[in-house]
Amino acid sequence: MPKVLISDKMDPKAAEIFRARGVEVDEIIGLSKEELAEIIGKYDGLAVRSSTKLTPKILESATNLKVVGRAGIGVDNIDIPAASAKGVVVMNTPFGNSITTAEHAIAMMFALARQLPEADASTQAGKWEKSKFMGVELTHKTLGLIGAGNIGSIVADRAHGLKMKVIAYDPFLTEERAVELGIEKVTLDELFERSDFLTLHTPLTDQTRGIVSREALAKTKKGVRIINCARGGLIDEEALKDALESGHVAGAALDVFAEEPAKENALFGTPGLISTPHLGASTSEAQVNVAIQVAEQMADFLLDGGVTNALNMPSLTAEEAPKLKPYMALAKKLGSLVGQLAHDAVKGISIEVEGAAAELNQKPITGAVLAGFMGAYSDSVNMVNAPYLAKERGLDVREIRHEREGVYHTLIRVAVMTDEGEKSVAGTLFGEDAPRLVELFGIKIEADLDGDMLYVVNEDAPGFIGRIGTTLGAAGVNIGNFHLGRRDGGGDAVLLLSVDQHVDEPILLEVCNLEGVKTVKTLSF
Numbered sequence: 001m002p003k004v005l006i007s008d009k010m011d012p013k014a015a016e017i018f019r020a021r022g023v024e025v026d027e028i029i030g031l032s033k034e035e036l037a038e039i040i041g042k043y044d045g046l047a048v049r050s051s052t053k054l055t056p057k058i059l060e061s062a063t064n065l066k067v068v069g070r071a072g073i074g075v076d077n078i079d080i081p082a083a084s085a086k087g088v089v090v091m092n093t094p095f096g097n098s099i100t101t102a103e104h105a106i107a108m109m110f111a112l113a114r115q116l117p118e119a120d121a122s123t124q125a126g127k128w129e130k131s132k133f134m135g136v137e138l139t140h141k142t143l144g145l146i147g148a149g150n151i152g153s154i155v156a157d158r159a160h161g162l163k164m165k166v167i168a169y170d171p172f173l174t175e176e177r178a179v180e181l182g183i184e185k186v187t188l189d190e191l192f193e194r195s196d197f198l199t200l201h202t203p204l205t206d207q208t209r210g211i212v213s214r215e216a217l218a219k220t221k222k223g224v225r226i227i228n229c230a231r232g233g234l235i236d237e238e239a240l241k242d243a244l245e246s247g248h249v250a251g252a253a254l255d256v257f258a259e260e261p262a263k264e265n266a267l268f269g270t271p272g273l274i275s276t277p278h279l280g281a282s283t284s285e286a287q288v289n290v291a292i293q294v295a296e297q298m299a300d301f302l303l304d305g306g307v308t309n310a311l312n313m314p315s316l317t318a319e320e321a322p323k324l325k326p327y328m329a330l331a332k333k334l335g336s337l338v339g340q341l342a343h344d345a346v347k348g349i350s351i352e353v354e355g356a357a358a359e360l361n362q363k364p365i366t367g368a369v370l371a372g373f374m375g376a377y378s379d380s381v382n383m384v385n386a387p388y389l390a391k392e393r394g395l396d397v398r399e400i401r402h403e404r405e406g407v408y409h410t411l412i413r414v415a416v417m418t419d420e421g422e423k424s425v426a427g428t429l430f431g432e433d434a435p436r437l438v439e440l441f442g443i444k445i446e447a448d449l450d451g452d453m454l455y456v457v458n459e460d461a462p463g464f465i466g467r468i469g470t471t472l473g474a475a476g477v478n479i480g481n482f483h484l485g486r487r488d489g490g491g492d493a494v495l496l497l498s499v500d501q502h503v504d505e506p507i508l509l510e511v512c513n514l515e516g517v518k519t520v521k522t523l524s525f
């Protein structure tokens with residue numbers, strides 16, 4: 001009988017389901033990391049919320065662990081690469097707490113508009129300060145969403161009921177989906193300039209970290225009110241404190257903090273701040289939903305090998321898996337490349353397989369492309385839910401199969417349709433299993449897509465490679481590999497550099513300022 005440990009406070013339904021399905025379960029809450037490392041070796045499954053940190057060190061001791069289930073959305077507390085390397089499947093429950101979290105954001109918005117916590121404290125202190133707490137109405141105010149995925153779109157729906165005007169910045173949101181949601185799609189700057197209330201609903205990624213920065217706050221309307229029920233690192237907390245103190249920001253309601261548990265924080269005590277201890281998902285309904293889902297999914301996997309909502313594993317049969325594995329690795333890298341490089345709203349994506357790839361089940365290849373593509377925008381996407389999410393968001397997904405064999409024995413081409421037209425990338429397998437990019441936006445280029453990379457488009461003129469090499473060298477960035485491509489007949493050249501470390505913003509700016517540079521972007525695989 002498989003054995004599961006529930007190591008965070010979870011609705012009793014989870015344990016009930018495990019037992020009913022024939023899975024042995026222990027519930028031990030509040031273990032230190034040393035205690036967890038000591039006992040984890042006994043378990044086949046680990047069910048967590050956000051308190052348990054599944055680090056590489058703990059995984060080292062997890063000699064029997066096969067699956068980790070996160071009763072919730074964010075998996076920041078689980079080291080997924082380390083779990084994958086160890087062959088441990090990581091699952092989450094991407095939709096179970098969305099309504100609850102959206103409702104928390106709306107509650108925070110009301111609390112800010114009418115200063116409810118301060119008014120409550122003052123009234124209970126016997127002060128009856130009726131004239132001190134002048135509020136604002138929500139009706140006809142503009143609500144700016146950063147991120148309009150599952151939770152953001154529910155917030156938009158509720159805000160419409162409150163007669164608010166909803167605008168959103170989300171690079172993944174198509175015009176069609178925005179129209180369907182009744183949201184006006186705007187640029188990030190416009191969102192900062194126009195919002196009376198601003199609410200965040202994105203995962204924490206390299207692109208979203210510090211998205212509400214000091215510079216961004218300076219662009220906001222005086223008197224803006226800010227709500228964050230997503231992830232702490234999205235806001236520069238020091239800058240927010242200054243903006244609250246100066247009165248530029250009228251109020252901020254935070255459920256999440258850069259460091260959690262936030263027992264101390266520089267923002268605490270700042271006038272206009274409302275805070276809750278990461279309560280977004282804390283309703284009995286949501287906790288029942290996520291507990292049931294996580295227990296069912298983990299029991300399915302441990303008892304029957306069924307895979308649902310896995311973040312690091314495709315749904316596959318035992319025979320297909322080994323053959324498909326290198327093709328899926330290639331597909332995911334190509335999807336991730338276009339996801340990271342597509343700046344405009346993508347309306348559709350086509351996945352074309354040719355040669356040996358055309359003889360295989362195309363669904364997992366498509367799933368891998370979509371997981372790679374959408375993984376550039378959201379951390380809760382996986383092979384299983386990526387096609388569903390793509391459909392829900394109006395992304396037109398096309399699969400094309402050619403039996404023919406071209407220059408390469410096998411080829412996968414991924415094309416995205418944007419307002420600016422179609423852009424495509426293509427890759428093959430070198431040998432049996434080495435994924436290799438062979439074409440990028442119409443330019444022939446051969447590259448491994450691996451680790452940290454730099455994508456540069458420049459004028460095809462002499463001396464450029466020397467200049468970029470010198471600039472990166474002077475900044476202490478070691479180049480592992482250079483891949484070059486140029487458009488036939490002249491014009492732009494493309495450079496893909498493998499670098500030994502993530503290239504920070506100031507260095508990126510230096511590269512950007514080099515003569516002849518048209519575009520620079522960091523990539524990560």
Ligand SMILES: NC(=O)c1ccc[n+]([C@@H]2O[C@H](COP(=O)([O-])OP(=O)(O)OC[C@H]3O[C@@H](n4cnc5c(N)ncnc54)[C@H](O)[C@@H]3O)[C@@H](O)[C@H]2O)c1
Nearest residue numbers: 074147148149150151170172202203229230280281377378
């Ligand atoms: N406070 C809580 O207890 C609580 C509960 C549930 C979820 N969350 C967090 O809320 C966040 C949103 O969850 P969700 O289920 O809506 O996720 P989701 O993946 O459905 O939506 C995220 C959206 O963010 C968009 N996005 C990605 N990068 C962006 C960028 N650079 N700029 C603007 N938008 C960008 C994506 O396109 C997507 O539409 C996650 O961070 C999740 O962990 C918090």
Ligand SMILES: O=C(O)CC[C@@H](O)C(=O)O
Nearest residue numbers: 049050072073074281282
């Ligand atoms: O489990 C919780 O309480 C928080 C969950 C939330 O942050 C999530 O990402 O699902």
